[in-house]
Amino acid sequence: MSTENEGTAVPPAPSAPPVPVDSPAASPQPPAHHPEVRPPSAPASPAPQDGQASTADAGAPHPPHPSSAAAHDPAAPQGPGVTHSAPDASWPPPPPPGAPSYGDGGHGGGQYGDGQYGGSGGQYGGGGWGASYQPPAPKAGRGRGGLVAALLIAALVAGGLGGGLGYTLAKNNDESGSTTVSASDTGGSVKRDAGTVAGVAAGALPSTVTIQAEGSNGEGGTGTGFVFDKQGHIVTNNHVVAEAVDGGKLSATFPDGKKYEAKVVGHAQGYDVAVIKLESAPSDLKPLPLGNSDKVAVGDSTIAIGAPFGLSNTVTTGIISAKNRPVASSDGSGSSKASYMSALQTDASINPGNSGGPLLDAQGNVIGINSAIQSTSNGGFGTGQAGSIGLGFAIPINQAEFVAKQLIKTGKPVYAKIGASVSLEETANGAKLTEQGVNGSEPVEPGGPAADAGLKPGDVITKLDDRVIDSGPTLIGEIWTHKPGDEVTVTYERGGKERTTQLTLGSKVGDD
Numbered sequence: 073m074s075t076e077n078e079g080t081a082v083p084p085a086p087s088a089p090p091v092p093v094d095s096p097a098a099s100p101q102p103p104a105h106h107p108e109v110r111p112p113s114a115p116a117s118p119a120p121q122d123g124q125a126s127t128a129d130a131g132a133p134h135p136p137h138p139s140s141a142a143a144h145d146p147a148a149p150q151g152p153g154v155t156h157s158a159p160d161a162s163w164p165p166p167p168p169p170g171a172p173s174y175g176d177g178g179h180g181g182g183q184y185g186d187g188q189y190g191g192s193g194g195q196y197g198g199g200g201w202g203a204s205y206q207p208p209a210p211k212a213g214r215g216r217g218g219l220v221a222a223l224l225i226a227a228l229v230a231g232g233l234g235g236g237l238g239y240t241l242a243k244n245n246d247e248s249g250s251t252t253v254s255a256s257d258t259g260g261s262v263k264r265d266a267g268t269v270a271g272v273a274a275g276a277l278p279s280t281v282t283i284q285a286e287g288s289n290g291e292g293g294t295g296t297g298f299v300f301d302k303q304g305h306i307v308t309n310n311h312v313v314a315e316a317v318d319g320g321k322l323s324a325t326f327p328d329g330k331k332y333e334a335k336v337v338g339h340a341q342g343y344d345v346a347v348i349k350l351e352s353a354p355s356d357l358k359p360l361p362l363g364n365s366d367k368v369a370v371g372d373s374t375i376a377i378g379a380p381f382g383l384s385n386t387v388t389t390g391i392i393s394a395k396n397r398p399v400a401s402s403d404g405s406g407s408s409k410a411s412y413m414s415a416l417q418t419d420a421s422i423n424p425g426n427s428g429g430p431l432l433d434a435q436g437n438v439i440g441i442n443s444a445i446q447s448t449s450n451g452g453f454g455t456g457q458a459g460s461i462g463l464g465f466a467i468p469i470n471q472a473e474f475v476a477k478q479l480i481k482t483g484k485p486v487y488a489k490i491g492a493s494v495s496l497e498e499t500a501n502g503a504k505l506t507e508q509g510v511n512g513s514e515p516v517e518p519g520g521p522a523a524d525a526g527l528k529p530g531d532v533i534t535k536l537d538d539r540v541i542d543s544g545p546t547l548i549g550e551i552w553t554h555k556p557g558d559e560v561t562v563t564y565e566r567g568g569k570e571r572t573t574q575l576t577l578g579s580k581v582g583d584d
Contacts, residue, residue, distance in 0.1 A: 272375050272436040273387045279360045280377050280429060281324035282384040283308055283334075283348070287315035296378040296429030297324060297348065298360050298438065300476060304353025307476050308428030309443050310339045310346040310411070311401075322348055327385045330354075338479030341583040342487060343552065344401065344411035344443055345467065345475040346428075360430055363437030365416060365468035368392055373434040374418045376442055376464070378426030390420030390462075396539065398546040399465050401444045409583070414549040415465035416440045422464035431466040440466025471553050488554045488577040490562075491520025492527060494544040502532040502565065503547035525562060525575035534570070535563035551577065 264270040279299040283306075286292035295312030299305075306324055313336055316322045322334040332350040339346035372392045380386050394417035402410045418431060422445050431440035446463035478486050493506040493515045505522070507529045509515045515529045516522050527533075533541050536550045537560050554560065556579030563572050 266436070267434060269375060269387070269389055272432060272434065273377070275436050276360060276375075276377060276430065276432055277327050277385055277387070279358050280385070281306060281326055282379045283312055283428065284321075284323045284325070285313050285316040286321045288319040291315060292320065294379050294382050294425050295427045296425065296442070298377075298430045299357050300347065301359050302355075302357050304350040304357060305337065305476075305480055306334065306348045306350065307441065307472065308346050308348065309441065310341055310344045312428040313339060313346045313348060324348070324350060325384070338483040338485070340475050340479065340485030341409050342411055343467065343471070343475045343485060344413070345441065345472050345479070345485075347476050347479045360432075361437045362469050362473055363433055363435075363439040365439045365470045368395065368416060368433070368439050368468075370395060374420045374439070375432040375434075375436075376418070376420040376422055376426060376429060377432070378422065378429035378442060380421070380423035380425045380460075382425055386426075388421040390418050390464075393417045393419050393463075396550075397465060398543070398549050399444060400545040400549075410545075411443075412545060412549040412552060413443070413465070413467050413471070414546075414553050415443070416468055418464045418466060419462040420464055421460045421462070423459050426464075438469050440469050441472050442466050468553070474555060482581075484582045486556060487580045488551050488556045488558065489520075489580050490522045490527075490551060490575060491517035491578055492522040494533075494547055496544040498543055498545075500542050502534040503541050503544045504532045505529050521575050521578045525573045527562070527564065527573065527575075528566070530566070532565045533562055534565060535561075537561050 264274060266272070266275065276298075281297050281299075283295045283297050284292065285295065292315045293312075295308055297306040297308035297312070300307045313322060317336050317339060322336065323331055324334050325331045332352065334348045334350050337347040337349050370392050374390050374392055376388045376390070378386055397415045397417045399413045399415040400410050401413075416431065416439065418440075420431070422442050426442045427444075429442045430438045431442050433439050442464060444465045445460055446465075475485055478484070493509055495504045495506055497504075505527060506515045516527060533547055535541055536547065539550050541547045541550065554577055556577055559574055559576050561572060562575050563570065565571070
């Protein structure tokens with residue numbers, strides 16, 4: 073399954089929701105006609121065209137290749153046939169056929185750039201239809217004072233009668249057992265237990281940030297990140313900060329409104345993971361605890377934090393709806409390189425702007441990084457961007473933690489690889505090693521892991537350890553859940569016969 077990036081960002085919105093201001097009580101007014109107020113619209117992105125992806129080296133570099141885009145991202149036209157990539161081509165693999173975007177794609181995927189929903193409101197006009205009512209002037213006469221006194225006495229008598237009657241009725245109601253109940257605790261005095269959604273959110277929100285990224289060309293968008301360590305490192309998606317990598321600007325804003333400038337420490341296109349560091353980081357940072365994504369079960373509760381459409385500090389809930397979901401995401405452009413993951417799938421609401429934010433379990437531990445969504449083609453709120461339909465995808469934290477530590481240590485990602493080119497055609501039969509390489513290169517790297525394990529061009533890999541492999545993107549995602557040097561069992565077919573072999577994964581440093 074494949075996905076696309078979140079597309080062009082819309083005009084910026086505030087990093088935190090505005091604080092309401094009390095208004096003075098208004099004096100009664102005659103009925104007024106109020107015009108209908110509609111939310112502002114943002115430019116819509118053109119719809120992409122479906123295309124056909126090329127083959128890619130499973131864990132080895134290859135050249136960029138046009139991919140199909142999400143419904144709101146343009147895609148380069150694709151020619152017929154299937155091309156192949158080779159170990160020494162550009163890195164990482166190109167998007168497979170039908171790849172939607174980061175933050176919202178298909179087969180897990182969504183769009184990146186994480187645009188925001190900004191806009192202005194309207195105000196109702198005041199005033200009534202006619203002049204206010206003026207009572208007629210009283211007639212002069214000697215009996216007016218006596219009349220007023222008589223009316224006043226009558227009012228007092230009636231008031232006393234009504235008060236006595238009201239007391240009698242209330243007393244009778246009390247005796248009949250009909251009462252109201254007042255809560256002992258209300259509002260901020262309520263204690264919210266750590267295991268509740270409110271408790272988890274209260275503990276995690278202070279350690280999340282809304283990221284504003286701006287490229288040297290002035291383009292950019294909004295995303296999310298979370299505190300990784302006390303040194304000021306923030307983990308997010310690569311596609312959130314991509315615009316600011318070369319001469320751009322980055323800032324991170326905490327829920328309390330404190331804003332810090334930041335810089336990119338390292339980014340991994342293939343994993344879609346990036347690490348930024350706060351400048352003049354505060355000394356009281358609280359890193360979010362990292363869970364174990366391998367132990368997550370389908371049905372477990374999830375909590376997502378992010379800035380959907382620029383609405384910072386938004387909390388949504390759901391469950392883990394699937395595990396090990398093959399996801400390939402790209403921005404849908406002709407020069408796009410794809411990101412691959414074996415994702416956690418959740419129905420927690422995730423939208424453009426959520427990318428890079430934490431996916432938490434019920435205890436408040438990070439189990440994934442929200443990265444992509446499957447969505448319909450039409451955007452909401454007049455933004456032209458697609459929104460959540462309950463299919464979100466997160467990078468498992470066990471993989472993301474390894475990547476983040478490598479980026480902090482060296483500034484470059486390290487990928488596991490088998491050293492062979494793999495077809496990216498969507499099939500249900502397995503991942504086929506291509507018969508030809510690109511520009512005369514070998515489809516199976518001489519002396520590489522696949523060659524040493526006895527694999528040959530044309531072999532179809534159907535399992536990696538106990539994981540069923542149904543396509544090239546699935547194989548790449550599974551390989552990247554491992555570390556270089558890991559030994560895996562490969563099940564493959566050759567000439568209609570099933571075989572197995574042991575393979576020690578090699579390594580590739582950097583995205584180039």
